[in-house]
Amino acid sequence: MQKLKKTYKFALKTAFFATLLLALLLNLFLVLIQAWTWLVFPLVLVFGVLFFFILQYRVERFIYRRVKRIYDDLTLLESASLTNQPITTDMATLTKQIDKYAKDKKLEIETLKVREEYRKEFLGNVSHELKTPLFTVQGYILTLLDGALEDKRIRRRYLNRANKGVERLIYIVKDLDMITKLEAGDLSLNKEAFDIVEVVKNVFDLLEMKAARKKITLTCDRDYPEPILVYADKERIEQVITNLVVNSIKYGREKGTTEISIENLVKNKVIVRVTDNGEGIAEDHLSRIFERFFRVDKSGSRKEGGSGLGLSIVKHIIEAHKEHIYIESELDVGSEFSFSLEKAK
Incomplete structure (x- = not known):
């Protein structure tokens, strides 16, 4: 037999005790007035059923409003895995959904941390690789501008070294451009x-x-x-x-x-x-x-x-x-x- 929801159990128990109390009060009242005692059982049954549905409705609305607030809060976090699902008032289902969401978010945060570390390291490496030939080229050019330009022998040697630095820069930029195109799928294969x-x-x-x-x-x-x-x-x-x-x-x-x-x-x-x-x-x-x-x-x-x-x-x-x-x-x-x-x- 399928188990009743916890909210139904709660409502049923509450209705039972409330009905029992109401029956006692009604019996006492009818005994006191000594009339129409045969209506006690039907009235108790009607009151019990009515009280059950009213209480069940109130309890579900009470839980629904609070659960909906949780879903709304998660919507702000753009959790597609939760916001695309119907809102449930069953605590076991909700707990599973929240646990799954928390695990997914934890994995996402850890992935972002790894990517951030990779990004920092990558930018540091790029700056280092570009900085070395740039400073080399700048150093030779500044030396020439400071007076070595008049010496033909030094001028040719320094210009050749500066050219090698530029070639290295071009080499790095070309390789980066190729990787970018490969990752984007823009580099066609013949x-x-x-x-x-x-x-x-x-x-x-x-x-x-x-x-x-x-x-x-x-x-x-x-x-x-x-x-x-x-x-x-x-x-x-x-x-x-x-x-x-x-x-x-x-x-x-x-x-x-x-x-x-x-x-x-x-x-x-x-x-x-x-x-x-x-x-x-x-x-x-x-x-x-x-x-x-x-x-x-x-x-x-x-x-x-x-x-x-x-x-x-x-x-x-x-x-x-x-x-x-x-x-x-x-x-x-x-x-x-x-x-x-x-x-x-």
Whole structure:
């Protein structure tokens, strides 16, 4: 049997005691007047039923007004999960709704706090990355204006250094612009079928000199005599592989190795792995490694140059292809970045 609402129980009990009291009073009255005693029971029944409905109505209205005030207060907080529901006077249902609302709000507040911390850190990193080349350029220009402009040798050297600072600024701004477009979905992908092996070879040729300065060997895990055709944006995927290889060189050990392998993942997918035996990344940094401007080594990595946006761009390009990128790393052992691509049909 379905349980009665608590308000009904309250009204029923109250009506019972009130009816009992009324019956006693009515009996006493009729005994006193000694007339029409046979009407006692019908009158008591009528009074009891009437009193029950009146009391129930009053109690529900009493609770409804107070519960509605709670809903109105929550409406001010724009709680769509509550304001879109009908108002209930059942305390158990209301308690569940309020508990759910409180948990949702707590999660929302914690998320906002995390985002606020990320925003502060991001703005601090942006200002630092832009400040360094800006001050460098300003310093050289001020030196030239203070009198060094007359010396042709110094003038050319300082202008070249100032130009490098401007190039770094342009590099950072271009990377930021690309990430913004990728996040907004404004950067269109020109997908085509191409040989991923050829792209890897092109990247190795491009970065051969950079790797040689640290005596790092760029190699594939095996020979790939046959082309492996994938369907993606060739220019963007080449950028992905370039950024990953540059990153492996930057944090690689002297006389180390950067190895790329291409494997069949499933029927219509391949996975590209970029593995190095460099510094590796601590486990507590892995969850943030693709954030913009995030650096494991705040001081040392800046000496290596770069915009601090390479891995973030990599992640966004791969996700724009609706694919996935993964990282496995162990401190002082090395890192492996891998991403999936669709095979060309």
